[in-house]
Amino acid sequence: SLPLESLRAASDKHPKPAHLHFQYGTAGFRTLGSTLDSVTFKVGVIAALRSKKLDGKTIGVMVTASHNPEPDNGVKLVDPRGEMLEASWEGYATTLANTSSTEEFLDALDQFVKTLRIDLSKPSRVVYGRDTRPSGPALVAALEDGLSAIGAEIRDAGVTTTPILHYLVRASNYKGTKDSYGEDSSEGYYEKLSSAFKKLVAGKSALPPLIVDCANGVGAQAVAEFSKILGDKLKLIPVNDDLSTPGALNNACGADFVKTSQKIPPSLTSVLKPGQRACSLDGDADRLIYYYLDERGQFHLLDGDKIAALVAAFIVELVKNAGLEHEIRVGIVQTAYANGGSTKYLSQRLPVKCVATGVKHLHHAAEHYDIGVYFEANGHGTVLFSSDTLKTLAEHQPSTPAQSTALGHLTNLTQLINQTVGDALSDLLLVEVVLAHKSYSGFEWDSLYVDLPNRLVKVAAPRHLFKTEDAERRLVSPPGLQAKIDELVRRYEAGRSFVRPSGTEDVVRVYAEAMVRAQADELAFRVAGLVY
Ligand code: NG1
Numbered sequence: 001s002l003p004l005e006s007l008r009a010a011s012d013k014h015p016k017p018a019h020l021h022f023q024y025g026t027a028g029f030r031t032l033g034s035t036l037d038s039v040t041f042k043v044g045v046i047a048a049l050r051s052k053k054l055d056g057k058t059i060g061v062m063v064t065a066s067h068n069p070e071p072d073n074g075v076k077l078v079d080p081r082g083e084m085l086e087a088s089w090e091g092y093a094t095t096l097a098n099t100s101s102t103e104e105f106l107d108a109l110d111q112f113v114k115t116l117r118i119d120l121s122k123p124s125r126v127v128y129g130r131d132t133r134p135s136g137p138a139l140v141a142a143l144e145d146g147l148s149a150i151g152a153e154i155r156d157a158g159v160t161t162t163p164i165l166h167y168l169v170r171a172s173n174y175k176g177t178k179d180s181y182g183e184d185s186s187e188g189y190y191e192k193l194s195s196a197f198k199k200l201v202a203g204k205s206a207l208p209p210l211i212v213d214c215a216n217g218v219g220a221q222a223v224a225e226f227s228k229i230l231g232d233k234l235k236l237i238p239v240n241d242d243l244s245t246p247g248a249l250n251n252a253c254g255a256d257f258v259k260t261s262q263k264i265p266p267s268l269t270s271v272l273k274p275g276q277r278a279c280s281l282d283g284d285a286d287r288l289i290y291y292y293l294d295e296r297g298q299f300h301l302l303d304g305d306k307i308a309a310l311v312a313a314f315i316v317e318l319v320k321n322a323g324l325e326h327e328i329r330v331g332i333v334q335t336a337y338a339n340g341g342s343t344k345y346l347s348q349r350l351p352v353k354c355v356a357t358g359v360k361h362l363h364h365a366a367e368h369y370d371i372g373v374y375f376e377a378n379g380h381g382t383v384l385f386s387s388d389t390l391k392t393l394a395e396h397q398p399s400t401p402a403q404s405t406a407l408g409h410l411t412n413l414t415q416l417i418n419q420t421v422g423d424a425l426s427d428l429l430l431v432e433v434v435l436a437h438k439s440y441s442g443f444e445w446d447s448l449y450v451d452l453p454n455r456l457v458k459v460a461a462p463r464h465l466f467k468t469e470d471a472e473r474r475l476v477s478p479p480g481l482q483a484k485i486d487e488l489v490r491r492y493e494a495g496r497s498f499v500r501p502s503g504t505e506d507v508v509r510v511y512a513e514a515m516v517r518a519q520a521d522e523l524a525f526r527v528a529g530l531v532y
């Protein structure tokens with residue numbers, strides 16, 4: 001049965017703030033860090049129970065608020081394969097997080113264990129990590145209180161990137177099996193990716209150095225590690241790698257800043273030379289955005305859509321060169337935020353599916369392809385190889401040296417790419433491999449297709465009133481609003497606009513694109529006017 005005494009004592013130390021409602025959303029619980037103590041404690045208990053439910057498999061917990069402002073924080077659970085928490089548990093987590101007293105929490109917990117028939121005699125194992133936010137250590141202490149109240153076997157991964165935490169979960173659960181994912185340590189992660197990268201660029205001339213904006217977050221740590229191991233193979237120049245100045249995290253830098261404001265971080269002004277490529281990570285290093293300035297000083301964004309196009313084209317070419325185009329079907333998954341230019345370009349070449357915002361939707365849709373490439377426009381994404389594809393790659397007998405080379409590259413890509421979740425560092429190495437193979441600069445990469453001018457705005461409207469359908473591309477509520485949006489959109493050449501409630505912030509988002517900049521801006525602001 002549940003260790004009620006230790007749970008009661010621990011729960012009393014972590015009372016829920018009255019009047020606050022918590023919701024396990026697309027990125028777990030996420031809000032002001034100072035309000036998350038009780039939630040994080042309860043997540044510790046839930047993580048341990050999820051592990052018991054899954055026969056002692058290792059569950060992950062990551063404390064981060066990613067690209068959001070430094071005072072925010074968040075906590076999310078990672079399932080045994082390194083994936084997002086199974087959807088049905090999101091609701092249980094929300095219910096438990098909102099219990100308002102220790103007695104209510106214990107009752108709900110007891111009910112929960114009974115309903116799900118969790119065998120409490122099973123072991124529980126949990127690995128956890130956090131980003132660099134100042135509220136992190138106290139939240140981790142609350143998490144540990146929850147874990148030890150149940151008696152979980154714990155492992156503290158310390159300050160680490162979100163994708164490394166996902167890697168550790170997968171590696172620990174598949175250790176010593178035929179599906180082994182690499183050595184179960186952060187060193188194992190760096191080693192796995194670096195050695196695949198070295199094999200993939202062997203014989204290629206080294207690219208010019210790459211500027212990496214680390215968002216003043218934990219990505220700086222990973223960039224430093226890769227720099228050490230990769231040496232001359234890839235020269236990384238870290239900027240915004242200050243982990244000690246309060247308030248610096250994600251402030252006027254990082255992937256979200258660049259994507260949203262469509263300009264370089266001010267801190268790069270004196271560093272970035274025309275034609276030189278640069279990239280930005282976000283606060284927990286699971287998003288990546290590239291860009292460059294042309295000779296006229298004009299900014300060119302190479303976002304998640306451009307990364308998807310670059311990577312998918314390269315993989316399709318390798319599959320063909322390996323003689324596997326009839327066995328392996330490559331497909332793309334996007335959300336409504338994908339630029340219309342990218343959707344047009346990709347749909348002419350590959351199957352493209354549009355799903356609702358949120359990594360879990362993209363990830364699951366990508367699993368339906370033999371090789372599924374998914375990226376959100378904001379730079380979060382990865383590539384999934386199905387188990388049949390891995391088998392095909394292992395067993396295929398190439399009939400020419402060229403086929404053998406292509407097959408080798410594909411196999412190395414399966415090692416380079418972090419298939420558990422979007423990973424800024426793994427994606428960075430992947431992009432650099434393709435650029436080296438194609439001898440592309442930012443300019444040639446950018447020329448794959450032309451982005452439609454677009455604008456994303458936030459509106460402070462009551463988001464619970466907004467309900468969507470068709471992969472969030474149309475509103476069903478408030479009634480009548482979609483018809484008004486349609487009416488506006490018709491007046492703009494290549495106009496497209498949609499409205500959806502954010503899953504991570506208390507706002508409604510409005511996206512618009514059109515043939516020319518001024519029209520995209522105007523459409524966005526007029527639709528926002530309808531919403532407000
Ligand atoms: P919301 O707040 O639901 O729009 C944002 C991103 C998502 C996803 C999540 C999780 C946009 C427009 N939205 O979600 O794509 O990355 O955060 O971090 O970029």
Ligand code: ZN
Binds near residue numbers: 162
């Ligand atoms: Zn992130």
